[in-house]
Amino acid sequence: MIRDRTIMVTGGTGSFGHAVTRRFLRDGAREVRILSRDEKKQDDMRRRFGDQRLKFFLGDVREYRSVLDAMQGVELVFHAAALKQVPSCEFHPMEAVRTNVLGAENTIAAAVACGVRCLVALSTDKAVYPINAMGLSKALMEKIVVAKSRSAGPTTLCITRYGNVMGSRGSVIPLFMRQIRERRPLTITDPHMTRFLMSLEESVDLVLHAYAHARPGDTFVRKAPSCTVGTLAEAVQSVLGSRLSVEIIGTRHGEKLYETLVSREEMVRAEDMGRFYRISADARDLNYEKFFSDGEPSISDAVDYSSHNGELLGPDAVERLLRDLDFMRGERSQQHDAA
Numbered sequence: 001m002i003r004d005r006t007i008m009v010t011g012g013t014g015s016f017g018h019a020v021t022r023r024f025l026r027d028g029a030r031e032v033r034i035l036s037r038d039e040k041k042q043d044d045m046r047r048r049f050g051d052q053r054l055k056f057f058l059g060d061v062r063e064y065r066s067v068l069d070a071m072q073g074v075e076l077v078f079h080a081a082a083l084k085q086v087p088s089c090e091f092h093p094m095e096a097v098r099t100n101v102l103g104a105e106n107t108i109a110a111a112v113a114c115g116v117r118c119l120v121a122l123s124t125d126k127a128v129y130p131i132n133a134m135g136l137s138k139a140l141m142e143k144i145v146v147a148k149s150r151s152a153g154p155t156t157l158c159i160t161r162y163g164n165v166m167g168s169r170g171s172v173i174p175l176f177m178r179q180i181r182e183r184r185p186l187t188i189t190d191p192h193m194t195r196f197l198m199s200l201e202e203s204v205d206l207v208l209h210a211y212a213h214a215r216p217g218d219t220f221v222r223k224a225p226s227c228t229v230g231t232l233a234e235a236v237q238s239v240l241g242s243r244l245s246v247e248i249i250g251t252r253h254g255e256k257l258y259e260t261l262v263s264r265e266e267m268v269r270a271e272d273m274g275r276f277y278r279i280s281a282d283a284r285d286l287n288y289e290k291f292f293s294d295g296e297p298s299i300s301d302a303v304d305y306s307s308h309n310g311e312l313l314g315p316d317a318v319e320r321l322l323r324d325l326d327f328m329r330g331e332r333s334q335q336h337d338a339a
């Protein structure tokens with residue numbers, strides 16, 4: 001699937017980019033191109049990998065020309081470039097539009113122009129019933145992918161949607177770890193808030209599954225367990241042998257009590273693929289009459305797939321998940337050395 005392929009990862013210098021690049025190189029890719037803006041992060045990644053098959057392209061998905069130039073000869077594209085921090089997108093929503101919406105349009109247009117076989121666009125649970133600018137911009141990206149997939153010729157355009165990746169940069173688990181290291185109280189927004197839990201490797205599995213099974217306009221979701229934030233804090237403390245107090249700071253701006261990976265409306269046409277759901281593109285034609293006058297009775301009975309109504313893990317199960325994560329093992333061995 002990957003062997004001898006020339007692959008591009010936009011926004012490839014982040015945690016996901018590193019994990020997916022490692023997998024592609026291991027699986028015999030001919031070339032992996034990273035398109036991103038930050039030369040320092042590219043240089044760090046170049047040194048870390050030390051692999052001639054890895055090529056770096058400075059560019060910005062906001063600029064069509066830079067994407068088009070870098071994409072010549074590419075067969076597969078994984079579009080991960082995005083503004084993904086909720087607060088920064090709230091303050092600068094037009095920046096979210098420029099990167100997440102127009103950047104996606106540019107990347108799709110370049111992929112179609114270059115005859116790429118398959119483009120997988122990475123989205124988030126925050127794009128379902130969106131309430132913040134980050135989620136709204138990703139929801140629009142999804143709509144663009146589906147709309148363009150109808151006329152992309154030999155290029156298959158599809159979407160993956162996933163929830164919180166445990167340990168990703170700027171997320172709550174590294175924050176809790178830092179607070180434990182500094183012996184400060186753990187800050188908890190709302191102990192009853194739930195989030196899906198997914199490892200970086202599982203997010204890589206999801207995009208590879210999408211690439212292997214995609215039909216134009218499909219959205220793929222990986223089923224994942226979830227837990228409350230209170231349980232997560234308890235489990236992180238338990239793994240690191242700490243018993244610090246917690247401080248309830250309240251729900252932050254733009255934050256939901258729970259996340260949804262598949263909406264009620266999508267559930268009606270979702271295909272259960274075992275560990276994954278496939279949501280096919282809306283097959284109705286563009287006859288507006290059908291949207292206005294034809295209803296879908298089964299939607300009334302459908303239930304969404306959310307972090308509140310899926311498999312909710314308790315502290316022991318979350319602890320087991322955490323113990324398996326490399327960065328958590330690293331933290332524990334550092335603690336051990338320090339002791």
Ligand SMILES: O=c1ccn([C@@H]2O[C@H](COP(=O)(O)OP(=O)(O)O[C@H]3O[C@H](CO)[C@H](O)[C@H](O)[C@H]3O)[C@@H](O)[C@H]2O)c(=O)[nH]1
Pocket residue numbers: 084085086087124125126163164170171172173175187188189190193194195229252255
């Ligand atoms: O000090 C904190 C910070 C966060 N949380 C809670 O921990 C959970 C996870 O928080 P994260 O910040 O790790 O993840 P979010 O779901 O808020 O969103 C994160 O993942 C998103 C991708 O889906 C975006 O990247 C976003 O900017 C990023 O913060 C949330 O319920 C949040 O309320 C706390 O309890 N205490």
